[in-house]
Amino acid sequence: MDPTNARDLASEPYGVSADAVGLVADRLRIDVRRRPVFEQAPTLLPGARWHDPADVAGWVATLPTDRPVLVYCVHGHAVSRGVLLQLRAAGIDASFLLGGIDGWPAGGFPLAVQQAAAWSGSTAPAAGPPQ
Structure with missing residues (x-):
């Protein structure tokens, strides 16, 4: 975290570490x-669905308002924190994964293989059942 960066300061309270994800297992x-980056990656978190971080306004209304959300990017820095702040501003109970997907296996958690199904637009098919 950069203590001089307003985005980092505003988002920090909503960070969840991989070892605490069990406490928020119900999160979307x-x-x-x-x-x-997503298109080149072979894996994602089990049960995750991709949404384009460049088009949050285009998909935020599709999220359920009665279920909390966990967003993640590669390292848990700029991308996920920026999306988190937009989601929270829209009234979504959102948190972000500290360390991003790169930190997930270090916590001993499995990754899911992306499905080969074609996709387009701002979302992609989920990989495996929600965990």
Whole structure:
């Protein structure tokens, strides 16, 4: 976290570490890695669904308002924190994964293989059943 960065300061209270994810297992998992990164990645968190971080306004209304959300990017820095703040501003109970997807396996948690199904637009198919 950069203590001089307003985004980091505003988002820090909503960070969840991989070892505490069990406490928020009911959260809807949203992968917000940038499109080129997501398209090249072979894995994502189990049960996650990708949404384009460049188009939060285009998909935020599709999220359930009665279920909390966990967003993650590669490292848990700029992308997920920026999306988190937009979701919270829209009234969504959102948190972000500290360390991003790169920190997930370090906590001993499995990753899911992306489905080969074609996708387009601002969302992609989920990988496996929600965990």
